[in-house]
Amino acid sequence: MTQKQQSILTKLWDFFCSLKLSIFCLITLAITSIIGTVIQQNQTKEHYLKVFDPDTYELLNSLQMFDMYHSTWFIGLLILFCINLVCCSIKRLPRVWKMVTRPALVPSNAALEAFSNTTERNVRGNLDEVRTRMETFVKEHFAPTRCTETDDGVYLYAERNKYARFGVYVTHLSILIIFVGAIIGNVFGYKAYVNIPEGGSVDKVWLRSGEPIDLGFKVTCEDFSVSFYENSQRPKEYKSILTVEENGEVVVDKRPIVVNDPLSYNGITFYQSNYGPAGSEIMTIKVQLRGEDKTQAFTLRRGEKAQLPDGTSITAADFTQSYRNFGPAARLSVQKVGEAATSVIVFKNFPEFDKQRKGTYLFSLEEFDQRYYTGLQATKDPGVWVVWLGCTLLVVGCLIAFFVSHRRMWVVLREKDGKVQVRLVGTSHRNQPAFELYFDKLKEAFNKQLA
Numbered sequence: 001m002t003q004k005q006q007s008i009l010t011k012l013w014d015f016f017c018s019l020k021l022s023i024f025c026l027i028t029l030a031i032t033s034i035i036g037t038v039i040q041q042n043q044t045k046e047h048y049l050k051v052f053d054p055d056t057y058e059l060l061n062s063l064q065m066f067d068m069y070h071s072t073w074f075i076g077l078l079i080l081f082c083i084n085l086v087c088c089s090i091k092r093l094p095r096v097w098k099m100v101t102r103p104a105l106v107p108s109n110a111a112l113e114a115f116s117n118t119t120e121r122n123v124r125g126n127l128d129e130v131r132t133r134m135e136t137f138v139k140e141h142f143a144p145t146r147c148t149e150t151d152d153g154v155y156l157y158a159e160r161n162k163y164a165r166f167g168v169y170v171t172h173l174s175i176l177i178i179f180v181g182a183i184i185g186n187v188f189g190y191k192a193y194v195n196i197p198e199g200g201s202v203d204k205v206w207l208r209s210g211e212p213i214d215l216g217f218k219v220t221c222e223d224f225s226v227s228f229y230e231n232s233q234r235p236k237e238y239k240s241i242l243t244v245e246e247n248g249e250v251v252v253d254k255r256p257i258v259v260n261d262p263l264s265y266n267g268i269t270f271y272q273s274n275y276g277p278a279g280s281e282i283m284t285i286k287v288q289l290r291g292e293d294k295t296q297a298f299t300l301r302r303g304e305k306a307q308l309p310d311g312t313s314i315t316a317a318d319f320t321q322s323y324r325n326f327g328p329a330a331r332l333s334v335q336k337v338g339e340a341a342t343s344v345i346v347f348k349n350f351p352e353f354d355k356q357r358k359g360t361y362l363f364s365l366e367e368f369d370q371r372y373y374t375g376l377q378a379t380k381d382p383g384v385w386v387v388w389l390g391c392t393l394l395v396v397g398c399l400i401a402f403f404v405s406h407r408r409m410w411v412v413l414r415e416k417d418g419k420v421q422v423r424l425v426g427t428s429h430r431n432q433p434a435f436e437l438y439f440d441k442l443k444e445a446f447n448k449q450l451a
Helices: 003-017 019-038 045-051 054-062 065-070 072-101 109-114 127-141 162-188 353-357 384-403 432-450
Strands: 117-123 146-150 153-160 190-197 201-206 212-228 235-246 249-257 263-265 268-277 282-289 295-301 305-307 313-320 329-335 342-347 361-369 372-380 407-416 419-428
Touching: 003 019, 003 072, 019 065, 019 072, 045 054, 054 065, 065 072, 072 162, 117 432, 127 153, 127 407, 127 419, 127 432, 162 384, 190 212, 212 268, 212 372, 235 263, 235 268, 235 372, 249 263, 249 268, 282 313, 282 329, 295 305, 295 313, 329 361, 342 353, 353 361, 419 432
Parallel strands: 342 361
Antiparallel strands: 117 419, 146 153, 153 407, 190 201, 190 372, 201 212, 212 235, 235 249, 263 268, 268 372, 282 295, 282 361, 305 313, 313 329, 329 342, 407 419
């Protein structure tokens, strides 16, 4: 390989290992996530044209901003960050591996002087006796020692939690696994939608682009119900009852789903997304001639008209499931022959309400029926378990990286002026303040041991 080729490869390697690239990827991912939150994803073209003008819509659509998390450039950004993370880990791992597997049993004097946690004492006795005492001391208060004898003196080395140095690499690995799971979900998964009327069944769902996807089984909406907050038309809760059939057999029978309580089957999760009326309401209106017991009942849809024996017509003008706090109500348009039409409000929960009107006919709302469709979001994400594995490793890696530290201790023994010079040195690769408190207590025990 020529020097020029080596230079290009070195620059490329340095580029992928650079901290600047890591910061760029993280900032870009954060900005795009904000954009993906501001711009609603996977909506219909009609929805976006209500928000943006046609030129802006075409521009954003060409940039894949309406399905950003499945876009080519977003997946490419994830891959770039994964490569950067792998290269950074590979570049720094050999030094950490050497430090863990081949620790400095005999550090230089300069290295010993650089440590801030140190204490020293001169004691009487011979070198072997003091060494035995210090081996016992360090083992009882810290960890077993490894002894190295040199011409300069005797070095005792002990360490705890040496594998804590790999906590950051567990974190790196977990991030890679999460990104791999996200890429798997984006490439092989989908997010689709379907509307099912009450009593209806589907075996397909549709992507935002309008492309159908065969489910391989049938989903039936057995029933749908909605409740509202008092004095408003805001839905409080809406619920679908779903049945799943595969190969003619019921595999999920009448499973209720609500928002945040989805149904999952065969790797596909159905979320309650929205709802709407499937056709107009059917109202049963009871009509009674004032002063008589005989009544008539008419079943009308919104806008339909019925004729009474004297030629008076009644039209179902409007209907609501919750009129203020009075419950279901209907508005009728009543028109006598040769007279102008009048509006009459009737309530299901108050059948005697119309008596106060003092009209010729008394009206009441007997029954109503409104069929709805349930709007479901169908999501398939084969990478979700990979993401959960990565999240678990991320928690473990963060706990190791932030709460466990690699602590090392050296005892240096040298003969000096008929005595033995004992020097205790300690260090921690993380959380130095806590280690200083620990070392202060260790110094007290050290001085008592050698007193």
